[in-house]
Amino acid sequence: MSVAEILSEPEVATRAPSLETLGMTKTFGQFTALDDVSIKVESGSFHALLGENGAGKSTLVKCIMGFYTAARGTVMLDGHEVDIHSPRDARDLGIGMVYQHFTLVPCLTAAENLVISRADAPSVIDWKTEIPKLEAFMDRMPFKVRLDVPVSALSAGEKQKLEILKLLYLEQRFLILDEPTSVLTPGEADEVLGLLGEMARRGEVTVLMISHKFREVKAFCDSFTVLRRGKLTGAGDAQAASVAEMSRMMIGDTEIRERAEREKRNESHAVLELAGLMAEDEEGRPAIDKVNLKVRAGEIVGIAGVSGNGQSALVEVLAGQRPLNDGRIFINEKPFEPKRSDFDRFKVFGLPEEPLKNAAVPRMSVAENMAFRAFDKPPMASLGWWLSPGPMRRKAQELIERYRVKTTSPDSPIEDLSGGNVQRAVLARELSGEVDVLIVANPCFGLDFASVAEIRSQIMEQRNRGAAVLLVSEDLDEVLELSDRVAVMSGGTISYVSPIEETDRNTIGRHMAGH
Amino acid sequence: MNHSELFIVLIAMIGGAIRVSTPFMFVALGETLTEKSGRINLGLEGNLVLGAMVAYAGSYTTGSAWLGVLMAGCSGLVLGAMHGYICKLPKVNDIAVGIAFMSFGTGLAFFFGKPYIQPLAPKLQAIPLGFWSSDPNIAQALQVNPLFFVGIALAIFMWWALANTRWGLIVRMTGDSAASARAMGVSVDLVRLLATAVGGFMAGVGGAFLSLYYPGSWNEGLSSGQGLMAVALVIFARWDPIKCVYAALLFGAAGALGPSLQSIGISQGYYFFNAAPYILTLFIMIASARSKSAAREVPGELSLAK
Numbered sequence: 059m060s061v062a063e064i065l066s067e068p069e070v071a072t073r074a075p076s077l078e079t080l081g082m083t084k085t086f087g088q089f090t091a092l093d094d095v096s097i098k099v100e101s102g103s104f105h106a107l108l109g110e111n112g113a114g115k116s117t118l119v120k121c122i123m124g125f126y127t128a129a130r131g132t133v134m135l136d137g138h139e140v141d142i143h144s145p146r147d148a149r150d151l152g153i154g155m156v157y158q159h160f161t162l163v164p165c166l167t168a169a170e171n172l173v174i175s176r177a178d179a180p181s182v183i184d185w186k187t188e189i190p191k192l193e194a195f196m197d198r199m200p201f202k203v204r205l206d207v208p209v210s211a212l213s214a215g216e217k218q219k220l221e222i223l224k225l226l227y228l229e230q231r232f233l234i235l236d237e238p239t240s241v242l243t244p245g246e247a248d249e250v251l252g253l254l255g256e257m258a259r260r261g262e263v264t265v266l267m268i269s270h271k272f273r274e275v276k277a278f279c280d281s282f283t284v285l286r287r288g289k290l291t292g293a294g295d296a297q298a299a300s301v302a303e304m305s306r307m308m309i310g311d312t313e314i315r316e317r318a319e320r321e322k323r324n325e326s327h328a329v330l331e332l333a334g335l336m337a338e339d340e341e342g343r344p345a346i347d348k349v350n351l352k353v354r355a356g357e358i359v360g361i362a363g364v365s366g367n368g369q370s371a372l373v374e375v376l377a378g379q380r381p382l383n384d385g386r387i388f389i390n391e392k393p394f395e396p397k398r399s400d401f402d403r404f405k406v407f408g409l410p411e412e413p414l415k416n417a418a419v420p421r422m423s424v425a426e427n428m429a430f431r432a433f434d435k436p437p438m439a440s441l442g443w444w445l446s447p448g449p450m451r452r453k454a455q456e457l458i459e460r461y462r463v464k465t466t467s468p469d470s471p472i473e474d475l476s477g478g479n480v481q482r483a484v485l486a487r488e489l490s491g492e493v494d495v496l497i498v499a500n501p502c503f504g505l506d507f508a509s510v511a512e513i514r515s516q517i518m519e520q521r522n523r524g525a526a527v528l529l530v531s532e533d534l535d536e537v538l539e540l541s542d543r544v545a546v547m548s549g550g551t552i553s554y555v556s557p558i559e560e561t562d563r564n565t566i567g568r569h570m571a572g573h
Numbered sequence: 574m575n576h577s578e579l580f581i582v583l584i585a586m587i588g589g590a591i592r593v594s595t596p597f598m599f600v601a602l603g604e605t606l607t608e609k610s611g612r613i614n615l616g617l618e619g620n621l622v623l624g625a626m627v628a629y630a631g632s633y634t635t636g637s638a639w640l641g642v643l644m645a646g647c648s649g650l651v652l653g654a655m656h657g658y659i660c661k662l663p664k665v666n667d668i669a670v671g672i673a674f675m676s677f678g679t680g681l682a683f684f685f686g687k688p689y690i691q692p693l694a695p696k697l698q699a700i701p702l703g704f705w706s707s708d709p710n711i712a713q714a715l716q717v718n719p720l721f722f723v724g725i726a727l728a729i730f731m732w733w734a735l736a737n738t739r740w741g742l743i744v745r746m747t748g749d750s751a752a753s754a755r756a757m758g759v760s761v762d763l764v765r766l767l768a769t770a771v772g773g774f775m776a777g778v779g780g781a782f783l784s785l786y787y788p789g790s791w792n793e794g795l796s797s798g799q800g801l802m803a804v805a806l807v808i809f810a811r812w813d814p815i816k817c818v819y820a821a822l823l824f825g826a827a828g829a830l831g832p833s834l835q836s837i838g839i840s841q842g843y844y845f846f847n848a849a850p851y852i853l854t855l856f857i858m859i860a861s862a863r864s865k866s867a868a869r870e871v872p873g874e875l876s877l878a879k
Contacts, residue, residue: 145758162750163754165745166746166749170742174743181739182739185737
């Protein structure tokens with residue numbers, strides 16, 4: 059039976075299953091990633107799975123999907139025990155998942171992606187009959203994506219929609235979404251989640267969404283489950299529970315360092331000035347296009363935007379990783395070239411995204427990585443080239459203690475550290491001296507609550523001490539929390555700048571979408 | 574050089590392009606298939622040389638040239654499958670394995686090929702498409718080997734199959750995004766193994782053309798790097814089977830430049846003109862390394878692209 063035929067029989071197609079896990083346990087060697095977790099997702103519900111990074115959410119859904127074999131525990135679909143040994147088994151049972159990374163094939167068109175994802179894809183594809191069927195399918199769907207363009211030409215939002223459409227096309231009625239809105243504008247996120255919520259209420263699908271955005275959980279979900287360190291710490295009605303209750307279940311009683319207060323500052327002069335910056339991506343298309351922006355002393359300017367709108371390229375240009383095609387950078391009205399001597403002279407520091415890749419050499423030791431800024435200056439070096447490991451190690455030891463970097467020794471390779479500790483180590487290196495300009499990109503991506511609070515307060519402290527801070531973040535809440543002024547980047551250019559008190563989430567969201 | 578001489582050179586170059594391009598075409602098509610699946614097989618030079626030797630030996634032993642062609646293809650299939658199998662072992666680099674297979678294939682061919690340097694084996698017969706012309710130059714140029722047409726048919730078939738069959742889409746999928754392929758339950762290693770094996774078969778058939786038609790004998794200096802050039806040609810053709818045919822014809826014409834100039838008595842710079850395909854390869858590599866649209870079309874999983 060073809061997909062189109064199944065779809066035309068509503069009594070089969072509209073039945074949304076319920077799903078339960080009973081005592082799921084998964085260990086990786088000594089480490090228990092999932093400890094006796096039982097969750098229940100009712101038929102036709104929109105269920106949120108909450109938890110910090112590393113809490114076991116992904117492990118749980120991967121066990122449900124058959125990527126991992128659980129050590130103990132069973133999955134019940136509609137009250138019957140089912141055996142799922144591979145993603146293919148899950149697909150046959152109508153359980154589908156949208157991953158954080160896209161699973162669409164970039165060089166194939168949307169139509170090709172849909173057809174080939176079918177288990178019964180014909181050996182010779184007759185596009186003359188397939189295309190009208192696909193168009194008919196699209197017409198029934200709440201959101202649409204162009205069928206005839208290669209996926210590589212679609213925007214991130216369209217790709218995310220296509221991922222969801224693919225599951226519906228494959229007749230999957232239990233949808234698992236892994237942080238589906240991280241690549242969407244707030245408007246797109248609301249649209250997609252709203253439409254899925256309607257489908258769930260009509261009993262057409264059941265949705266299990268991994269999320270850490272309380273706003274979305276409160277707005278769209280009916281029920282929730284919280285995991286912490288592999289254990290179930292709470293579940294309930296998403297509408298009845300308060301955000302405070304849910305976040306307590308998520309972070310437990312971990313002590314969090316107080317956030318630095320935002321000090322009131324008087325008008326000051328512009329320190330960092332970007333004038334008409336232009337740069338190209340790897341394929342020669344404009345990545346950033348005439349970026350103009352000023353950052354004053356003692357001010358955080360937050361750049362919001364959906365990922366892939368040129369923010370990474372901008373940070374790379376400022377870090378000297380990407381050639382500047384046109385435009386100038388000024389610091390205190392003097393021209394600045396992104397090279398080592400100028401970073402030193404103008405006291406420019408940075409915390410790029412993915413610090414292990416962009417700001418550290420993974421296999422060199424923590425001490426060596428922490429010395430990148432000062433290894434060729436006394437006391438670590440004499441004559442600019444003769445290095446002394448003693449002072450280097452002592453300095454690292456001092457920074458490790460001050461910034462609470464968890465490492466077995468200053469000599470262990472930095473790649474052995476956890477994400478939060480790599481971030482802290484790089485931050486320690488960059489903030490240990492006097493800072494005039496600080497460029498930060500997605501500083502808290504993938505970190506646990508405690509680290510997030512600490513890193514944000516470090517950034518705020520630099521601002522209070524008078525540094526000009528440029529913060530690029532895909533997390534709108536982070537931008538709203540830290541910034542004195544907000545800029546929005548869309549299509550490679552800065553389309554909107556406003557003081558934080560004169561704007562709100564919706565206005566920013568509209569500009570993120572390019573309107 | 575007067576008009577008739579220019580005409581002779583042109584005709585000779587067209588004829589040469591048709592004649593010389595066939596092995597390029599087969600190797601390039603095989604490599605296209607392999608690279609579309611996300612792997613590079615630099616060892617096709619080895620397949621080509623071994624194919625040439627096996628075809629000659631097969632034709633000599635069985636008395637049938639076409640059986641020799643088939644045997645050459647099978648030898649390529651085996652080499653390709655070995656490459657594919659070794660590459661799926663953990664932490665194996667396909668380029669390094671390819672270089673090893675280049676030496677392995679040629680070495681094997683030289684080792685087993687010694688007894689076949691002297692004897693005469695039945696050759697592939699050409700189709701005389703120039704029968705309508707009384708001009709011996711035209712008649713000579715239009716002696717076209719059936720394998721040339723097989724190659725063109727294969728290119729058209731591959732072009733169609735990559736867009737219109739399940740297998741075609743699966744090959745492109747594994748080549749562009751292995752993670753997606755795995756998520757759909759496709760065995761990436763198996764697809765690549767098969768693509769490399771089939772690609773190896775094609776390169777083997779290309780080798781058969783060398784020993785059984787043009788130049789038409791088996792000796793150790795037969796290929797002189799044509800298998801490697803064909804790999805470069807795939808990049809030039811942007812992983813498109815149809816463009817592979819054009820590119821092969823261009824390389825063939827460049828290869829025919831020296832001999833056709835010699836045929837009208839220009840022997841000055843003979844070695845330089847003979848080097849034309851190599852110089853062309855060099856320039857193509859430089860040009861395509863700078864081309865940003867080539868970067869867009871390269872299959873995402875190739876170690877070239879990473």
